[in-house]
Amino acid sequence: MIDKTIFENKTAVYYTLGCKLNFAETSTIGRLLSEQGIRRARSGETADICVVNTCTVTELADKKCRQAIRRIHKLHPDAFVIVTGCYAQLKPQEVARIEGVDLVLGAEQKSDILSHLHHLDKDRATSAVVTSPIRNVRSFSPSCSSDDRTRHFLKVQDGCDYYCSYCTIPFARGRSRNGSIDHLVRQAGEVARKGGKEIVLTGVNIGDFGKSTHEAFIDLIRALDEVDGIARYRISSIEPNLLTDELIAFVARSKRFTPHFHLPLQSGSDMVLKWMRRKYDTALFRYKVERIREMIPDAFIGVDVIVGTRGETDELFDETFAFIRSLDIARLHVFSYSERPGTQALEIAHVVPPKTKQARSRQLLELSEIKQHAFYARHIGRSADVLFEHTRKGERMYGFTENYIKVETPYVAASANEVIRVLLAGWNPDQTALTCTKLQRHE
């Protein structure tokens, strides 16, 4: 039984690290607390409660979490500090020892935060830790968040059963599980009712959707495609082996699912892919990219790649570079391999020095720039539908085309959260976006 009086006249701040899934989940925690009357602290105001939702994807992520917690404690010295998320699940005792932390909640407790808030007293010698063994976590907590109110992130799936050799996410988030199609369609309807125009489907391994409800991802996207009021959906990162031809064909026909794919390649060397325990090889990856190009010639294809994994010699990196250069893709997201305790990758002897990792990363980022530049350039002079965002940067505002080209235009409040047909013109001054001439608003 919750003693609601402890929440009276209280304020809270929220701090999220890591992926969009975490942002969506923090948003749900914020809603739960606001339903108890806890108001969000205004900027500059010290809060009574601080919630930190953490990430543990790399060593650097752990470090950033520790720094964030210390900073928050300094800014809000009397606040009751609750730390949750992947880092809290994986290393609860380490988190509990950080100065200022009062309560550590694991993956399962995150969505049930209220039942763990018995008091908000700071005068305790040690912090309380509540976690469950991750293998027992089967519950799915629905979440949805928005960035600047234009784009909404709908969590459709959580956890992962893949156990790639370098990754700790399955240990932090547990088995693959998902929301039901019925419930997710209702959530999308909610977003539409609140005026949301774009939904990004988010999860850890979203192509694996359906494990816990015996449904299929393709049926989810078919059902979402029917929701009135939503102008656009984007499918966030999807494993190449789970991106079926049927799915590509559906996106090609759909009016609402945008021609935008984000595929984690991780390495362009079959040897490294094997060590990583990925479920595809370069031939399958190439096939998927070619299928997309065949069915949707102007699709944006973003590709994740990790440099400097154990075992990645100069020759194997050269293979990766040559493979990626040969693909017709629009952009790379480059990550540096980070050693994670308890992972199988640590059994591989060859360690890549940090300087080599940095050099490889730079090389791929340059390649990414060339590819993105070419992709944008081929759209200059064409018309496109752009959903403009609320955020104002100086006198400018930005939006994205369906195929994820960033577009800049002078700020006009009435254009925010509107889909507008434009003519794509040349580059903006710093060459990060295309400029445009507005043609008409879409009804």
Ligand code: SF4
């Ligand atoms: S697919 Fe591999 S890299 Fe992605 S979350 Fe699962 S184990 Fe980690």
